Amino acid sequence: MTRVPPKLLILAGRLAAIGGSLGIVTGIAQATIGSRIPEWSGNKDQPVALGLLTIALSATTLAAAQALRRSTASRDSVMVRVSVWLAVVAAVCSTTVGRLWVIPGLLLITAAGTTLAACGWDQFRSEVTSNWLRSLLGILGAFELLMAVSAAPTATIAAGLVAGAALIAAAVLAGPDRGLIVSGLVAVTLPFAFVTWWAIIPPLLSIIAFAIGIAATRVPATRSAVPNVAPPDLHSPGHTQRSRRSAPNGR
Amino acid sequence: MTRRTMLHHIGVGAATVVVAGVGAGSYRVFDNGVLDAGHGTAYDPWTNWRDDATSLGTVAAAILAANPHNTQPWTFHVTDDRVELFTDPARRTGALDALDREHHVGLGCALQNLVLAAAARGLQPSVTLLPDASDPTHVATVSFAEAPMVVSDLHDAIDRRHSNRGPYTDEIVAADVLATFDSLVAGLDGVGIRWFATPAERAGLGAMIIEATRAIIDDEEQSTESFAWIRSSRDDTDTQMDGLTLDAQGLSPLVLAAAKILPASTRSAGDSFWLDQTRTVHTATAAAYGIVTVADPDDRAAQLDGGRLLQRIHLAATVAGLGLQYMNQITERIDRDAQLGNPSTFAAAMDALIDRPGRHALSTFRIGHPVRAGRLSPRRPVSKVTR
Numbered sequence: 001m002t003r004v005p006p007k008l009l010i011l012a013g014r015l016a017a018i019g020g021s022l023g024i025v026t027g028i029a030q031a032t033i034g035s036r037i038p039e040w041s042g043n044k045d046q047p048v049a050l051g052l053l054t055i056a057l058s059a060t061t062l063a064a065a066q067a068l069r070r071s072t073a074s075r076d077s078v079m080v081r082v083s084v085w086l087a088v089v090a091a092v093c094s095t096t097v098g099r100l101w102v103i104p105g106l107l108l109i110t111a112a113g114t115t116l117a118a119c120g121w122d123q124f125r126s127e128v129t130s131n132w133l134r135s136l137l138g139i140l141g142a143f144e145l146l147m148a149v150s151a152a153p154t155a156t157i158a159a160g161l162v163a164g165a166a167l168i169a170a171a172v173l174a175g176p177d178r179g180l181i182v183s184g185l186v187a188v189t190l191p192f193a194f195v196t197w198w199a200i201i202p203p204l205l206s207i208i209a210f211a212i213g214i215a216a217t218r219v220p221a222t223r224s225a226v227p228n229v230a231p232p233d234l235h236s237p238g239h240t241q242r243s244r245r246s247a248p249n250g251r
Numbered sequence: 252m253t254r255r256t257m258l259h260h261i262g263v264g265a266a267t268v269v270v271a272g273v274g275a276g277s278y279r280v281f282d283n284g285v286l287d288a289g290h291g292t293a294y295d296p297w298t299n300w301r302d303d304a305t306s307l308g309t310v311a312a313a314i315l316a317a318n319p320h321n322t323q324p325w326t327f328h329v330t331d332d333r334v335e336l337f338t339d340p341a342r343r344t345g346a347l348d349a350l351d352r353e354h355h356v357g358l359g360c361a362l363q364n365l366v367l368a369a370a371a372r373g374l375q376p377s378v379t380l381l382p383d384a385s386d387p388t389h390v391a392t393v394s395f396a397e398a399p400m401v402v403s404d405l406h407d408a409i410d411r412r413h414s415n416r417g418p419y420t421d422e423i424v425a426a427d428v429l430a431t432f433d434s435l436v437a438g439l440d441g442v443g444i445r446w447f448a449t450p451a452e453r454a455g456l457g458a459m460i461i462e463a464t465r466a467i468i469d470d471e472e473q474s475t476e477s478f479a480w481i482r483s484s485r486d487d488t489d490t491q492m493d494g495l496t497l498d499a500q501g502l503s504p505l506v507l508a509a510a511k512i513l514p515a516s517t518r519s520a521g522d523s524f525w526l527d528q529t530r531t532v533h534t535a536t537a538a539a540y541g542i543v544t545v546a547d548p549d550d551r552a553a554q555l556d557g558g559r560l561l562q563r564i565h566l567a568a569t570v571a572g573l574g575l576q577y578m579n580q581i582t583e584r585i586d587r588d589a590q591l592g593n594p595s596t597f598a599a600a601m602d603a604l605i606d607r608p609g610r611h612a613l614s615t616f617r618i619g620h621p622v623r624a625g626r627l628s629p630r631r632p633v634s635k636v637t638r
């Protein structure tokens with residue numbers, strides 16, 4: 001049965017939508033006039049590439065906002081992921097468009113926090129602990145994105161962005177039955193590792209991602225630590241949703 | 252807890268620690284610009300120096316010259332028919348260059364690039380050194396007259412010339428190549444080159460350079476002054492656009508990345524590294540040394556002309572595919588001893604090595620076939636050095 005999302009989630013969805021829209025505007029500004037306003041745009045070497053990245057990441061937060069508006073009690077895990085994703089985008093884009101990101105960044109962080117408040121700390125903890133290896137894989141993806149945005153030339157940036165996105169996708173997909181897909185996605189990190197071999201960290205990150213990717217696809221997620229409770233009253237704002245027993249790996 | 256669960260927890264814990272370590276490393280890669288060395292506003296002057304065809308464009312070439320500790324100790328006043336070159340006294344290196352010798356040699360280097368760029372723009376340059384006796388900061392005026400363009404090899408090498416502090420191969424630099432450098436003194440008053448190319452000559456000068464390096468490290472004021480110009484973070488390079496960067500130290504790519512990822516070194520660690528590099532790389536792999544000699548190393552005009560000669564040699568070496576690194580520890584000690592009233596041990600020893608009556612060392616460099624290319628150093632843009 002589809003439930004009406006609690007007010008907190010509606011608020012989070014609105015914040016994410018405004019933050020994401022403003023984020024797209026800052027991305028367009030970076031890509032078009034970024035080099036002319038260095039004190040605002042962070043004085044970046046590759047304003048066009050970084051502007052496009054900001055637009056792409058901000059667009060994903062619009063999709064996240066949509067997911068929040070449509071959320072149901074059975075999709076707590078989605079909300080936790082949305083919350084984490086909003087925070088990741090807020091963090092990554094704080095390195096791509098300089099001071100222009102202050103307002104969208106604050107909005108997205110607030111949206112992430114509000115989503116978390118709506119899901120409840122226990123739910124968050126339970127989701128994260130039961131999907132710890134996948135979370136690590138996603139975190140590695142965020143680190144990869146961070147390195148990519150500081151690279152040059154544009155081809156290296158592109159390789160890094162693809163690698164980071166692939167790791168995050170692998171984190172989302174990892175599961176006992178998804179070994180091949182996950183390995184394939186992790187393999188996408190190799191070009192970036194190859195062209196930056198001398199920088200030590202990117203190749204190291206690839207190796208570790210492989211190891212964690214394999215482990216994450218072998219080890220079924222442990223069950224949520226949160227006990228089953230009766231469905232909460234989703235209409236009461238601020239009510240902490242408790243998890244149902246989640247499927248392995250939260251899917 | 253079963254053994255299996257415990258092992259699982261240990262594995263997950265270890266993975267978390269490793270990922271945290273990679274996170275710290277990734278942040279350093281991001282923050283210290285490991286993946287985009289030589290890119291950014293601080294390096295733009297190396298690519299846009301030909302863009303301006305007017306007299307202002309000559310300054311864009313001048314700022315790419317070698318200069319002590321990358322202090323870029325210059326200011327330019329530009330009009331259509333002349334450029335006036337001034338020192339920037341705020342950019343002196345204190346005890347390290349106690350008598351401002353290198354400061355003026357560096358200005359001479361800039362002057363040489365300016366002259367080459369003028370000729371390449373169809374502006375016949377005419378140089379007057381120290382044109383205003385009442386203003387010692389006004390070191391030169393270059394007046395322009397219209398003339399056919401003269402684009403020389405040296406001019407075209409301006410953006411390829413970099414100090415190369417890495418190892419050189421054991422290939423010797425042929426005597427006839429060194430001889431062609433001798434002819435570069437044309438038109439410069441009272442400057443000459445003394446080469447040290449035989450193994451015995453190299454060993455003698457190399458040992459003295461190492462000794463002088465130790466003396467600088469032991470002199471806290473000199474060491475501190477030198478450290479003040481080291482830029483170990485990308486932020487410092489981006490904001491200050493000057494100084495000595497890790498990129499310019501001639502390290503292998505792997506060692507360079509590790510140096511950037513690890514925390515910045517302290518002054519004493521930096522000093523030990525410098526001494527070690529001087530011993531095991533700079534002097535150990537020098538194919539030859541050159542010393543620019545003058546009659547009076549304290550004479551400002553001789554310093555400016557000596558700088559012009561050095562820049563010509565460095566550009567010619569670049570054209571010939573050779574690496575070059577200035578190594579001025581001995582003269583830095585000579586001037587420091589003079590400033591402090593110490594016995595002039597280094598001055599006497601250097602004169603004995605040069606062994607040319609009436610000639611004294613102005614500036615020293617090593618030359619050779621480099622193992623790897625030199626990297627770009629940051630520069631302040633023309634807009635920041637013109638008035």
Ligand SMILES: Cc1cc2nc3c(=O)[nH]c(=O)nc-3n(C[C@H](O)[C@H](O)[C@H](O)COP(=O)(O)O)c2cc1C
Pocket residue numbers: 315316317318319320321352353354356357360412413414415416494495499576577578579580614625626627628
């Ligand atoms: C007068 C003078 C003295 C210098 N002394 C040294 C030196 O003792 N050791 C060294 O490694 N580089 C020395 N340099 C090189 C500068 O550090 C270098 O030119 C500067 O950092 C800019 O880098 P670039 O030459 O690669 O453009 C000297 C340069 C000049 C002009």
